[in-house]
Amino acid sequence: MSITTVEKIERFPADRPVAIVLGSSRGIGGAAAEALGKAGISVLGTHAHEQFNKRQSQVETRVHQSGGYMHSIVADMTKGVGHQALLETSRIVAPDGFDYIVINFAVGLEENADDAYAEKGNIAAPIRILEMFLPMMHRGGKALYVTSLWADRYGELEQPPGYEKRVARPKKITQQLLINRIPYLSSLGINLGFVRGHVIKDTGFYTIAQRKYPDLLEKLKLTAEDGDFATAADMGTAIRDMIIGGFETGDMMSVGGTEAYPYTGVQPAPFVLNRMQISENWLPMYGDDKLLIDLFVSHKDKNTGQARFDVMQRNVEGHFKEGYAGGIQVFRGVEILEAEVQTVGAIVRARDPNMIIVPAGEGKIPLFRKAQVAWDGMVFPGDQIIMDGEIISVEKNYVTAVCKAWIRGVGIISQSEVGFNLASPKVAQRLIKEQKALRDKYWD
Numbered sequence: 001m002s003i004t005t006v007e008k009i010e011r012f013p014a015d016r017p018v019a020i021v022l023g024s025s026r027g028i029g030g031a032a033a034e035a036l037g038k039a040g041i042s043v044l045g046t047h048a049h050e051q052f053n054k055r056q057s058q059v060e061t062r063v064h065q066s067g068g069y070m071h072s073i074v075a076d077m078t079k080g081v082g083h084q085a086l087l088e089t090s091r092i093v094a095p096d097g098f099d100y101i102v103i104n105f106a107v108g109l110e111e112n113a114d115d116a117y118a119e120k121g122n123i124a125a126p127i128r129i130l131e132m133f134l135p136m137m138h139r140g141g142k143a144l145y146v147t148s149l150w151a152d153r154y155g156e157l158e159q160p161p162g163y164e165k166r167v168a169r170p171k172k173i174t175q176q177l178l179i180n181r182i183p184y185l186s187s188l189g190i191n192l193g194f195v196r197g198h199v200i201k202d203t204g205f206y207t208i209a210q211r212k213y214p215d216l217l218e219k220l221k222l223t224a225e226d227g228d229f230a231t232a233a234d235m236g237t238a239i240r241d242m243i244i245g246g247f248e249t250g251d252m253m254s255v256g257g258t259e260a261y262p263y264t265g266v267q268p269a270p271f272v273l274n275r276m277q278i279s280e281n282w283l284p285m286y287g288d289d290k291l292l293i294d295l296f297v298s299h300k301d302k303n304t305g306q307a308r309f310d311v312m313q314r315n316v317e318g319h320f321k322e323g324y325a326g327g328i329q330v331f332r333g334v335e336i337l338e339a340e341v342q343t344v345g346a347i348v349r350a351r352d353p354n355m356i357i358v359p360a361g362e363g364k365i366p367l368f369r370k371a372q373v374a375w376d377g378m379v380f381p382g383d384q385i386i387m388d389g390e391i392i393s394v395e396k397n398y399v400t401a402v403c404k405a406w407i408r409g410v411g412i413i414s415q416s417e418v419g420f421n422l423a424s425p426k427v428a429q430r431l432i433k434e435q436k437a438l439r440d441k442y443w444d
Helices: 027-038 050-065 080-093 115-136 164-180 182-187 204-212 214-221 232-245 275-279 333-351 425-443
Strands: 018-021 042-047 070-074 098-103 137-148 191-197 252-255 272-274 295-298 304-310 365-375 384-395 398-407 411-423
Touching: 018 027, 018 080, 027 042, 027 050, 027 098, 027 137, 027 232, 042 050, 042 080, 050 070, 070 080, 080 115, 098 115, 115 137, 115 164, 137 164, 137 232, 164 182, 164 191, 164 272, 182 191, 191 232, 204 214, 232 252, 295 333, 304 333, 333 365, 333 384, 333 398, 333 411
Parallel strands: 018 042, 018 098, 042 070, 098 137, 137 191, 191 252
Antiparallel strands: 272 295, 295 304, 304 384, 365 411, 384 398, 398 411
């Protein structure tokens, strides 16, 4: 149930710009909603649970008392149903579209949270939300991503306890993925900016740290501007100023300080490839030229990494065959293997970007030569395959690796040992032709 029920929701005044603010019941999101509302911008806000209704109502009241307009709904942004609820409400309050979106939320610090939940909330959800709402944004609109100093400078600064794996690293990955989208956003006339906070009072992390790590807060206070932490209201003001004052796409505004305690040795930030980047770089392929990775993220040691592929996302007919296994439609095992090998190829790119970049004019293509596979399950339409790969050795131009494919909630479906190198065009094309002929023979 929403704070403002559907029956009471009315269209925002047509002569005012509209902003969507995520996580608007408290902290930075609440402060941003109030600052924007007071500045004459109508605000559609969200909060994740009904237990926050009271404090969200208080934010709405303050916006209304200042002469502004705000509606809020209960919508968990880690779930598709929450995205859909926000989309439907936005079509009521702003049927002609909206102007700004403030992507402000971070999950994973809750007592009952796990790593998978944190990853879903801090990586998948922000990207999905932006993609969903882009068609409704006016040209000249602005998207702001709210992050932290420790996420933005991941790999350079000492991380607070419990913050690195669940918040800092996932938000750094999201930031990189958003930056990768800048050319596309610019083509739509939309500017993307970032607001980065030091330790900020009146936020979830600050509350937890007060209770669990008071000594750490006192230590970090020494690195804050003017010797004290900024407030959520300061962050809200910065968000308002960026939206009203404008900014160059890719700009970042810092609040509360730009320094903290550095690592003694710099830790590598995660290496990220989205589908568009992967498609621009050759990855190992054997019997076909399909790209079977949608997102790849390396791990710290640069010898391991994880990739994901939605088997229903693209070219379904190219991946499935009817009439197999008693008429059940299943994903081809050979393509699961190829997805695993492409995962290993992305790890190689993270470890040594020069190893499998195709030199201009040489026409070489990466080709994996051998594989040993143990099958433990099947993949069906609608599944998302997750692949964990690890490089075992690199000798000259030859890679030996292992990879396992699994589906969350189901378990491992394949474990493979693979090897590949760079083949000449003549050899590669001959082997690919032979492999395609074998596929046609056994699958048609």
